[in-house]
Each structure stands twice: as structure tokens, then as C-alpha cells.
Amino acid sequence: MIKTFLKRQNAVLWIIAVASIALPLLTDNRYYQDIIIMTFLWTGLAASWNLYSGYCARLSIGHAAFLGIGAYAAALLYTNYGISPWVGMIAGGLLAGLVALVIGGSTLRLKGTFFVLATIAFAKIAETFAITAKWITGGSLGVLIPYAPGFINMTWQSKIPYAVLAWVYMLAILAVCVKVEHSRLGYFLRAVGEDREAAENLGVNASKIMLTAFVMSAVFTAFGGSIMAMYVMYIEPTSLMSMTNSVQFILLAIAGGLGTAFGPLAGAYVLVPLTNLMRGNFPSVSGLHGLLLGLILIAVLLYRSSGILPALKGFFEKRRKGDMG
Amino acid sequence: MEQLLQAFFSGILSGGIYALISVGLTLIFGVVGLVNFAHGEFLMLSMYIAYWLYYFTQLEPYETLLINLIIMATVGYIVFKVIMTRVLDADHSVQMLLTLGLSMVLQNLALMLFKADYRNVRTNITTDVINAGFLNLSTARVMAFAVAIAASVALYLFLQKTYTGTAMRAVAQHGRAARLMGINIKKIYGQAFVIGTVLVGLAGVLMSPIYAVFPTIGSNFSTLAFIVVVLGGLSSVPGAILGGLLIGVVESMAGYLLGPVYQQAAYFLLFILVLIFKPSGLFGRE
Numbered sequence: 001m002i003k004t005f006l007k008r009q010n011a012v013l014w015i016i017a018v019a020s021i022a023l024p025l026l027t028d029n030r031y032y033q034d035i036i037i038m039t040f041l042w043t044g045l046a047a048s049w050n051l052y053s054g055y056c057a058r059l060s061i062g063h064a065a066f067l068g069i070g071a072y073a074a075a076l077l078y079t080n081y082g083i084s085p086w087v088g089m090i091a092g093g094l095l096a097g098l099v100a101l102v103i104g105g106s107t108l109r110l111k112g113t114f115f116v117l118a119t120i121a122f123a124k125i126a127e128t129f130a131i132t133a134k135w136i137t138g139g140s141l142g143v144l145i146p147y148a149p150g151f152i153n154m155t156w157q158s159k160i161p162y163a164v165l166a167w168v169y170m171l172a173i174l175a176v177c178v179k180v181e182h183s184r185l186g187y188f189l190r191a192v193g194e195d196r197e198a199a200e201n202l203g204v205n206a207s208k209i210m211l212t213a214f215v216m217s218a219v220f221t222a223f224g225g226s227i228m229a230m231y232v233m234y235i236e237p238t239s240l241m242s243m244t245n246s247v248q249f250i251l252l253a254i255a256g257g258l259g260t261a262f263g264p265l266a267g268a269y270v271l272v273p274l275t276n277l278m279r280g281n282f283p284s285v286s287g288l289h290g291l292l293l294g295l296i297l298i299a300v301l302l303y304r305s306s307g308i309l310p311a312l313k314g315f316f317e318k319r320r321k322g323d324m325g
Numbered sequence: 326m327e328q329l330l331q332a333f334f335s336g337i338l339s340g341g342i343y344a345l346i347s348v349g350l351t352l353i354f355g356v357v358g359l360v361n362f363a364h365g366e367f368l369m370l371s372m373y374i375a376y377w378l379y380y381f382t383q384l385e386p387y388e389t390l391l392i393n394l395i396i397m398a399t400v401g402y403i404v405f406k407v408i409m410t411r412v413l414d415a416d417h418s419v420q421m422l423l424t425l426g427l428s429m430v431l432q433n434l435a436l437m438l439f440k441a442d443y444r445n446v447r448t449n450i451t452t453d454v455i456n457a458g459f460l461n462l463s464t465a466r467v468m469a470f471a472v473a474i475a476a477s478v479a480l481y482l483f484l485q486k487t488y489t490g491t492a493m494r495a496v497a498q499h500g501r502a503a504r505l506m507g508i509n510i511k512k513i514y515g516q517a518f519v520i521g522t523v524l525v526g527l528a529g530v531l532m533s534p535i536y537a538v539f540p541t542i543g544s545n546f547s548t549l550a551f552i553v554v555v556l557g558g559l560s561s562v563p564g565a566i567l568g569g570l571l572i573g574v575v576e577s578m579a580g581y582l583l584g585p586v587y588q589q590a591a592y593f594l595l596f597i598l599v600l601i602f603k604p605s606g607l608f609g610r611e
Contacts, residue, residue, distance in 0.1 A: 057418070058418075059418045059421065059422070061421075061425070106601045107600065107601070110600065110604060111604075112417050112418065113360055113417055113421075114555070114600060114604050116360070116418070116421055117360075117551055117555060117600070118597065118600050120548065120551070121548075121552070121593050121596050121597055121600070122597070124548060124589070124593055125590065125593045125594070125597070128589050128590050128593065129590070131586070132586040132587070132590065243425075243429075243544065244429065247425060247426075247429065250422065254422070285437055286436055286437065286440070286441065287432075287433035287434070287435075287436030287437040287540070288433070288437065289433075290429050290432065290433035290436070291429070291430055291433035291434060291437065293426075293429055294426045294427070294428070294429030294430035294432075294433060295426070295430055297422060297423075297425070297426035297429070298408070298423060298426040298427065298430065301412070301419055301422055301423050301426065302408075302411055302412075302423070
């Protein structure tokens with residue numbers, strides 16, 4: 001019974017995800033379109049984060065670094081060498097995957113707390129590198145991407161193509177997550193997340209499984225970073241690779257439901273518009289965005305640590321039981 | 326050579342402050358088992374308190390020390406009672422995210438209330454310099470170093486010699502066993518959290534004549550303190566003191582030899598290397 005319900009819930013969420021492409025078409029307001037694009041993008045990003053940290057139950061507070069790698073790869077290759085951002089996006093993904101392989105290979109075996117601290121240090125090093133390596137990255141001034149509309153340049157005058165791109169990105173990541181969830185990799189990941197030693201005793205190669213998920217997560221995050229850079233057309237290292245951005249991944253995923261394919265969708269669809277609208281309505285109050293993220297994070301952890309989706313599921317299950325009785 | 330020595334000694338002096346920030350964090354981590362990401366924001370808070378007390382009374386931050394520490398103790402107590410007690414038994418990730426959320430709230434609250442301006446305490450002591458041979462050392466820094474080391478050593482003695490200190494070490498070693506021996510561990514947790522907060526508050530007071538205060542100052546120092554704590558072997562107070570001094574010297578020397586932009590990179594690199602090759606810390610026991 002619960003199984004059929006779960007199936008149906010996933011179907012409903014698929015329909016919501018696919019149908020939401022109508023939203024940016026329904027409005028001419030560029031501000032609302034911007035919020036919708038950001039919602040799509042962050043759904044994909046949070047789902048990428050969830051792929052490793054959610055299923056494995058191991059926290060990465062450094063994913064903003066992978067976001068940064070993707071953003072810089074696309075922006076720098078395009079701005080300095082005229083290489084199409086589509087190619088830059090692939091390059092960024094490859095680079096992020098390579099970095100994740102090295103970082104993951106040496107830190108994934110660390111115990112919980114140490115791993116978390118290592119991910120923070122990694123993000124800090126990436127940020128420091130972006131600021132100090134001026135000859136590559138342009139330093140703290142960032143990168144201003146020239147405006148030359150055209151499909152090959154991943155640049156458009158209207159916001160609609162960006163929305164479609166972000167939507168495709170989101171759907172692709174969600175599809176991968178659903179696929180992984182019902183694959184050997186997904187089952188192994190959750191087994192490792194619940195009890196690594198027990199999983200290893202049953203013959204699961206935990207290090208390999210974790211590294212695979214970590215690299216996948218990094219690559220998908222970098223793809224999102226490239227799209228974000230080309231959409232915003234400007235990169236600023238300290239805000240791009242900030243702790244706030246790293247936390248945003250986590251918040252959206254855990255608010256929606258950790259380790260579920262559609263959890264990040266639920267989290268992002270509620271929180272991204274909410275925080276953006278608040279920021280849009282009080283533009284003069286700096287710090288409001290971070291304050292909100294922090295408060296929501298605390299509230300989610302203290303009161304609804306299982307997230308929006310599981311809470312909804314519980315609600316529906318109760319109702320169904322009530323119907324029967 | 327003289328410049329090298331000068332760099333070395335200013336590294337040692339900064340290292341003393343890093344040590345004081347880190348022993349508080351070590352205490353909270355060792356005893357309560359909490360990775361407190363809001364530690365740096367407590368530092369920021371104490372510096373703002375010092376600044377505003379100076380702004381309204383024109384007194385040296387040292388003179389308003391007691392008021393500052395009382396406020397910090399109260400803040401520590403309230404945060405522990407209202408938030409931390411709810412997650413003492415929760416998963417480490419939940420605790421870490423919670424303190425991270427708290428740090429974001431405090432940091433952004435400061436940004437909303439005080440704007441991003443740099444605020445300086447300017448009293449006589451801020452420009453005073455002690456000349457010792459060819460060395461020129463700022464009085465405020467020497468003062469901060471002396472008090473910081475004294476406070477860190479006092480904490481160490483407190484943990485070794487007093488009944489409460491011994492109880493804290495027992496809880497740090499094995500919580501459940503300590504509870505079986507009749508120690509009220511919740512009370513010990515609270516005391517350790519408040520002491521840790523007061524220590525970082527003291528660091529804030531000592532730093533206020535040296536550094537300008539701004540909303541994100543805490544995050545710079547808290548990552549640094551985490552590095553020191555890991556270098557020091559996680560729950561060892563002497564380790565944290567040595568780790569603090571080491572980071573101070575590494576930072577200052579890297580700044581002098583390679584250029585100021587590499588200061589941060591140097592100690593992050595050191596940190597990653599230690600994590601990979603000796604996760605029990607440079608001064609860890611295992």
C-alpha cells in the first residue's frame with residue numbers, strides 16, 4: 001500500500017517538475033522569471049548535493065567550491081578564449097570530477113567530523129585560490145562575461161531560454177537521482193549511510209561507492225555552476241564560494257527531505273521563492289537573506305528534522321488510515 | 326634577519342590570541358562533543374560589546390572587561406539552554422548544522438544592525454609600542470598575548486586541579502561512565518559551554534584594540550580556530566595552545582616570505598595535510 005502511494009507521490013512530483021516550465025511563460029515580469037530560473041537551478045544543485053551527502057548521510061559543507069569550478073570554467077574559457085560555454089560546461093564538469101576524485105580519495109575515509117571540516121577547508125582553499133591566482137581568475141574583481149546573444153554563446157536577451165535550460169538541467173539531475181535511487185549504487189549508498197561497517201561486512205566496497213557518488217555529485221554541481229555563471233553574466237569569488245552558498249545546498253535538501261530524489265525539489269520550490277521574495281521586498285536590508293537561511297535551518301533541525309516531503313507523506317498516510325477506519 | 330625575527334615574534338603574539346580562541350572551542354568540543362561553528366560569532370559579539378562600551382563611555386576595553394564577560398556568560402548560558410540542550414543526543418551532522426545556522430543568524434543580524442562598516446576602538450593603547458632592542462611590538466598585542474596565555478594555562482590548571490575540572494575531563498573521556506559515577510553531565514556540559522564562550526569573549530576584548538570589528542570577522546577566526554583545534558589533537562588544551570602559536574608563526578612567516586595573500590593558503594594547506602596524514606592532530610596522543 002505504502003509502495004503504491006510512494007509511486008504515485010513520485011508521479012505527482014514528476015508532473016509538478018515537468019509542468020513548472022509553464023510558469024516562466026505565464027508571466028512577463030522579469031523579476032518573477034528570475035526567481036523561477038533560480039528555483040530550477042537550485043533544485044538541480046540541491047539534488048546534486050543530495051546524491052552524495054543525502055544518501056550517504058555524510059555532510060559536505062564545501063559544495064560551493066564545485067559550483068565555483070563550473071562557473072569559472074565556463075566563464076573564463078568563454079571570456080578569454082572565446083570557447084563556447086557549452087564546451088566550458090563540459091570542461092568544468094570534468095575538472096570538478098577530477099578535483100572530487102583527488103579530494104574524495106584522500107578525505108572520504110575520514111570520520112564524520114573530520115570529513116566535514118575537510119570539506120570546509122576545501123571550499124576555503126578554492127576561494128583563496130580564486131582570489132589570489134589573479135592571472136587565471138581575475139582575482140577578487142571577478143569575471144565579467146561579455147554580452148553576445150546567441151545559442152552557441154549560451155546567452156539570450158529573453159529570460160525564457162535560460163528558464164528552459166535551467167529546467168532541462170533540473171529534470172536531468174532529478175532523472176539521474178530517481179535512477180540511482182532504484183539502482184545497486186543507490187541501495188549500496190543508503191546501506192553505507194546507515195551503517196558503513198555492516199555494509200562492508202556484507203561485501204559492499206564502501207570507499208568505491210562513496211567516491212562514485214561524490215564525483216557524480218561534484219560534476220552535476222559544476223554543470224549547474226556553469227549555467228548560473230552564464231545566466232548571471234558575472235562571477236564574484238567571495239559570494240559564489242561563500243559558506244552561505246554551501247549552506248544553501250544543504251538547507252534546500254534537508255528542508256525537503258534528505259536522501260529522497262524529490263526532497264530537494266520540495267525544499268527549493270518552497271524556500272528559493274520565499275527567500276528571494278523577501279530579499280526583493282526589502283532590498284535595503286543587507287543580511288536578510290542569510291538571516292532567513294539561518295533561521296529556517298535552525299527551525300528545520302529543531303522541529304521538522306525529517307523535512308517537508310516525509311512530513312507530507314506522514315500527513316497523507318494518516319489521512320488514508322483515517323479513511324479506512 | 327631582524328625582519329625575520331620581527332615576523333616570527335609578531336607571529337607568536339598573534340598565536341597567543343589564536344590559542345585563547347581555540348582553547349574555548351577545544352573545551353566545548355572535548356567535553357560537550359559539539360563542533361561549535363558559532364564560536365567565531367561569539368568572538369564578533371564580544372568585540373562589538375567592547376566597541377559599543379568604548380563608544381559610549383570612552384573607557385579602554387580592558388576597563389569594561391567584567392561587564393563584557395558577564396554579558397558573554399549570559400549569552401552562552403541562554404544559547405546552551407534554549408538551543409543546545411535539544412540536540413545533545415542528536416547526530417553530529419545535526420549539531421554542526423545547527424551551530425552553523427546559529428552562526429549565520431548572528432552574523433547577518435550584526436550586518437543588519439551595524440552595517441558592514443569597520444569599527445575601530447581608538448584609545449591610547451592602540452598606538453602604544455614597546456621597543457625591545459630591534460624589536461617593535463605593539464603594547465596591545467603584548468598585553469593580549471600575556472593575558473591569553475595566562476588564561477589558557479589557567480584553564481589547563483582548572484581542568485587538572487579542581488573537582489569540576491576533573492569531572493569535565495571524565496565527561497570528555499567517557500560520558501556514560503561519568504554519568505554512572507554520579508556526575509551530572511548536563512550541568513557539566515552547560516558549564517563547559519559557558520566557560521568556552523567566556524574565554525572567546527575574553528579573546529574578543531583583548532583583540533578589540535588591535536583589530537577593527539565587522540560582522541564577518543568571526544568567520545575568519547573560527548576557521549582558523551578549527552584548524553588549531555584539529556592540529557592540537559581535538560580535545561587537548563595544551564595541544565590547542567601549541568597549535569595556536571604554530572599557526573600564528575606559520576601565518577606570519579608565510580606572509581613575510583611569500584607575501585600576504587598566501588597567509589591563509591599556507592595554513593589551509595597545513596590543515597589538509599594534517600587531516601590526510603595525521604588526523605589525530607600534530608600534538609594528538611593516539
